[in-house]
Amino acid sequence: MLKNRIIPCLDVKNGRVVKGINFVDLQDAGDPVEQAKIYSDGGADEICFLDITASNENRDTIYEVVKETSKKCFVPLTVGGGVRNVEDINKLLNCGADKVSINTAAVQDANVVVESSKKFGSQCIVVAIDAKKNGDKWDVYTHGGRNNSGIDALDFAKKMEDSGAGELLVTSMDRDGTQIGYDINLMKKISSIVNIPLIASGGVGNLDHMVEGIKDGNASAVLAASIFHYGTHSVIEAKEYLNSKGVPVRI
Amino acid sequence: MKLSIVDYKSGNISSVINSFKEVAKDKVNIEVTSDIKKIGSSDKVVLPGQGSFKSCIEALNNISGLVDELNDFAINKKKPLLGICVGLQMFADIGYEETETKGLGWISGKVSKIDNQNGKYKLPHIGWNEINIVKDSKILKSIENNSHMYFVHSYEFIPNDNKVISATTDYSTKVVCSVEKENIFGTQFHPEKSDKIGLKLFNNFINL
Numbered sequence: 001m002l003k004n005r006i007i008p009c010l011d012v013k014n015g016r017v018v019k020g021i022n023f024v025d026l027q028d029a030g031d032p033v034e035q036a037k038i039y040s041d042g043g044a045d046e047i048c049f050l051d052i053t054a055s056n057e058n059r060d061t062i063y064e065v066v067k068e069t070s071k072k073c074f075v076p077l078t079v080g081g082g083v084r085n086v087e088d089i090n091k092l093l094n095c096g097a098d099k100v101s102i103n104t105a106a107v108q109d110a111n112v113v114v115e116s117s118k119k120f121g122s123q124c125i126v127v128a129i130d131a132k133k134n135g136d137k138w139d140v141y142t143h144g145g146r147n148n149s150g151i152d153a154l155d156f157a158k159k160m161e162d163s164g165a166g167e168l169l170v171t172s173m174d175r176d177g178t179q180i181g182y183d184i185n186l187m188k189k190i191s192s193i194v195n196i197p198l199i200a201s202g203g204v205g206n207l208d209h210m211v212e213g214i215k216d217g218n219a220s221a222v223l224a225a226s227i228f229h230y231g232t233h234s235v236i237e238a239k240e241y242l243n244s245k246g247v248p249v250r251i
Numbered sequence: 252m253k254l255s256i257v258d259y260k261s262g263n264i265s266s267v268i269n270s271f272k273e274v275a276k277d278k279v280n281i282e283v284t285s286d287i288k289k290i291g292s293s294d295k296v297v298l299p300g301q302g303s304f305k306s307c308i309e310a311l312n313n314i315s316g317l318v319d320e321l322n323d324f325a326i327n328k329k330k331p332l333l334g335i336c337v338g339l340q341m342f343a344d345i346g347y348e349e350t351e352t353k354g355l356g357w358i359s360g361k362v363s364k365i366d367n368q369n370g371k372y373k374l375p376h377i378g379w380n381e382i383n384i385v386k387d388s389k390i391l392k393s394i395e396n397n398s399h400m401y402f403v404h405s406y407e408f409i410p411n412d413n414k415v416i417s418a419t420t421d422y423s424t425k426v427v428c429s430v431e432k433e434n435i436f437g438t439q440f441h442p443e444k445s446d447k448i449g450l451k452l453f454n455n456f457i458n459l
Binding site: 001002003045070071074093094097119120122123124167195196220221250 | 262263265266269270272273301302303367370373374375376377378379380381399401402403404405421422443444445446447449450
């Protein structure tokens with residue numbers, strides 16, 4: 001049976017790990033290569049690096065981080081943040097990333113997803129959707145959550161599947177950093193209209209939230225940062241808990 | 252011992268290289284190459300594969316003499332060869348991804364899309380799944396039944412002769428995920444991304 005995945009996410013800025021609270025107020029908390037290794041040894045099903053300020057700043061540091069991490073971690077590595085075009089994707093894959101997540105560039109031009117999935121295969125193209133509820137719908141935000149594109153998140157999700165995305169990483173901006181749980185309605189709605197796996201992100205505060213993300217939100221995988229990063233729970237604790245609640249995970 | 256990882260410009264093979272280097276340490280000379288002379292003089296060959304069946308076959312054909320060299324290596328010389336993911340799928344006679352494409356024809360069979368049962372199963376099949384070992388295989392030595400391996404694919408290899416199957420995994424159907432036919436080995440999952448158990452499989456291949 002296919003297991004649900006637990007994916008610790010490391011927010012990286014200038015080659016160092018940080019974790020944003022609602023995308024601001026960053027705290028420095030370590031070396032990404034070492035952190036990734038600790039997570040993979042501790043049972044993480046994948047590792048995710050998000051280069052958070054990459055859209056605005058020099059991002060060459062991330063390539064070194066990816067290169068070093070891929071020599072030490074033998075589980076899938078997803079890298080996102082500031083990925084603008086097919087060449088950026090190519091570079092990250094060559095450094096040892098297994099998947100690349102595309103956010104702003106996919107909103108601005110779906111052809112980036114079409115071209116890259118044709119060139120590298122859908123399996124390595126993840127589209128990251130930052131969604132925020134406005135009235136009775138969710139809008140897609142770009143540039144690390146700063147700009148509202150005005151595009152409906154559900155329509156966008158479908159369009160990305162059709163464009164060749166292999167997975168969707170859906171972050172609720174309303175929940176990100178709040179630790180009050182995933183936006184289950186958002187996850188459930190998107191998951192029901194696409195046939196590709198959905199990774200739920202934004203808002204995990206306890207292990208029950210992960211159970212909800214998978215059981216109620218129909219996510220194939222759950223992504224979390226703070227809960228693991230500040231040692232509230234280890235990955236293996238999370239897995240044992242999910243297992244006890246009837247969520248199949250790899251132990 | 253010299254092991255060649257075939258670099259035919261199809262997809263990202265850095266993880267395969269990193270994992271083999273981790274396992275090989277200093278025991279094995281690992282070459283990443285598309286040079287047919289180097290491939291021909293290797294003791295073992297690893298054939299990775301990412302992207303579509305069609306794009307991988309085209310990429311192989313784009314390197315002059317490569318398919319003939321691989322045929323000679325695997326079929327005439329009968330030296331050990333390991334195909335990974337689409338690398339395994341290409342062993343088939345024919346693949347149906349994008350369009351009908353002729354495969355290498357080393358293990359008779361076809362490659363078709365996994366039946367998603369009207370959306371019940373999401374595709375690609377991404378993540379960790381258990382393997383059911385159905386037959387002893389040299390590359391699965393000391394790997395326990397129901398071990399987890401990392402999968403990423405939407406198409407499956409369906410061999411004509413069940414005897415080549417060494418492991419399957421449950422996803423919509425019993426998906427063939429490990430094959431062995433004499434000197435030819437293949438995995439649908441990615442040992443290079445399957446943590447310690449995956450590295451063990453690579454170690455088994457190196458130690459053949």
